[in-house]
Amino acid sequence: MKDPYETLGVDRTASEAAIRSAYRKLAKRHHPDLNPGKPEAADAFKDIANAYALLSDADKRARFDRGEIDASGAEVAPERPFYRDFNDAARHARYGAGPEFDPDDLESLFGHAFRDQFSRGSAMRGADAHYTLTVDFLDAANGAVRRLTLPDGRTLDVTIPAGHRDGQVLRLKGQGMPGIGGGPPGDALIAVAVRPHKLFRRDGNDIVLELPVTLQEAVLGAKVEVPTIKGPVSLRIPAKSTTGKRLMLRGRGIVGGHQYVDLKVMTPTQDEPELAAFLEGWKPRHRFNPRGGLP
Amino acid sequence: MMRLDAVVALFPDLDAVELSAWIERRWVRPDQASGNGWVFTEIDIARVRLVRDLRHEMDIAEDTIPLVLALMDQVYDLRRTLAAMARAIEDQPPDIRDAVLAALRRG
Numbered sequence: 001m002k003d004p005y006e007t008l009g010v011d012r013t014a015s016e017a018a019i020r021s022a023y024r025k026l027a028k029r030h031h032p033d034l035n036p037g038k039p040e041a042a043d044a045f046k047d048i049a050n051a052y053a054l055l056s057d058a059d060k061r062a063r064f065d066r067g068e069i070d071a072s073g074a075e076v077a078p079e080r081p082f083y084r085d086f087n088d089a090a091r092h093a094r095y096g097a098g099p100e101f102d103p104d105d106l107e108s109l110f111g112h113a114f115r116d117q118f119s120r121g122s123a124m125r126g127a128d129a130h131y132t133l134t135v136d137f138l139d140a141a142n143g144a145v146r147r148l149t150l151p152d153g154r155t156l157d158v159t160i161p162a163g164h165r166d167g168q169v170l171r172l173k174g175q176g177m178p179g180i181g182g183g184p185p186g187d188a189l190i191a192v193a194v195r196p197h198k199l200f201r202r203d204g205n206d207i208v209l210e211l212p213v214t215l216q217e218a219v220l221g222a223k224v225e226v227p228t229i230k231g232p233v234s235l236r237i238p239a240k241s242t243t244g245k246r247l248m249l250r251g252r253g254i255v256g257g258h259q260y261v262d263l264k265v266m267t268p269t270q271d272e273p274e275l276a277a278f279l280e281g282w283k284p285r286h287r288f289n290p291r292g293g294l295p
Numbered sequence: 296m297m298r299l300d301a302v303v304a305l306f307p308d309l310d311a312v313e314l315s316a317w318i319e320r321r322w323v324r325p326d327q328a329s330g331n332g333w334v335f336t337e338i339d340i341a342r343v344r345l346v347r348d349l350r351h352e353m354d355i356a357e358d359t360i361p362l363v364l365a366l367m368d369q370v371y372d373l374r375r376t377l378a379a380m381a382r383a384i385e386d387q388p389p390d391i392r393d394a395v396l397a398a399l400r401r402g
Contacts, residue, residue: 028353033345083345086338094324
């Protein structure tokens with residue numbers, strides 16, 4: 001049994017406050033729950049708790065100083081379970097910091113570590129090579145093959161799968177650095193960026209397009225031609241449509257997604273005396289206040 | 296399974312008011328009892344013991360406790376993820392397992 005003064009690192013004349021402060025410092029460092037990976041922390045913490053139990057009790061401390069009891073005689077810290085003993089998935093779920101098991105997190109933690117391991121030292125496999133490539137929105141949406149010229153003059157045909165997302169990395173097996181000592185070559189990792197489109201916006205696998213329509217088309221309805229990622233299609237605008245109305249072109253998005261068409265009514269900006277005269281005499285049949293919802 | 300007053304009775308320096316405040320702040324998360332009040336499982340009691348250590352033994356300020364617990368919970372999550380990872384490696388055929396372990400040692 002170690003000398004309790006030694007355990008806490010204080011001298012025999014230390015004040016109560018100094019002992020308490022030394023104990024707190026050590027408890028913070030050695031508490032088993034704060035050291036889940038160090039089994040020995042439990043013993044260290046027990047020694048510290050025992051030493052403090054003895055020295056914080058003025059009566060016991062005096063008897064120990066007089067040699068009436070030894071350090072072990074005052075061993076009071078009972079065996080106790082620690083929080084860290086419950087760190088299995090089922091029981092710990094309620095105190096988890098995030099989702100129970102996040103494979104993405106695992107990949108971001110280990111992806112790099114593992115790739116680096118393989119390309120270092122006397123590893124037989126060649127290193128992975130990293131390249132970047134920018135493709136047009138429609139190429140990413142529909143899929144395409146793009147040629148990449150490498151710094152060493154080689155060319156790589158990169159197949160962009162339909163629905164490729166901005167920044168997604170493609171891996172071309174065996175197209176990286178050559179292997180060492182007869183080992184296999186590394187992979188080429190190509191980060192493919194996607195240029196934004198001036199009309200189409202992407203929302204998952206859906207495409208969103210804002211479509212300007214005339215006043216007549218909005219009020220009376222019309223059949224208009226609308227661009228999609230696979231070319232123009234005809235769309236029926238129902239009568240009494242207004243700005244913000246969303247129409248769906250089923251299956252016209254990316255790999256099974258839809259295209260949504262958000263209407264935007266454009267009123268004439270030139271002089272239209274007939275329209276103005278009509279509106280002056282026009283009494284709407286239905287009360288309509290487009291600003292009704294504003295404060 | 297224990298009720299709140301039974302848990303309080305385990306600790307001479309803890310009262311129901313303080314423990315209730317911890318529950319309110321979600322430091323401890325027992326289950327709601329079917330009537331009313333709380334039911335503590337063994338991990339909840341271990342959690343109480345931990346928070347008590349932090350507050351009463353280590354004298355960590357009340358407004359620092361959420362920081363400590365949040366960091367701790369992240370460490371425990373990571374350790375569980377690592378354990379799952381280790382089990383997954385364990386289940387691999389010996390040559391894959393050895394390759395992974397060798398690569399880890401080189402790191």
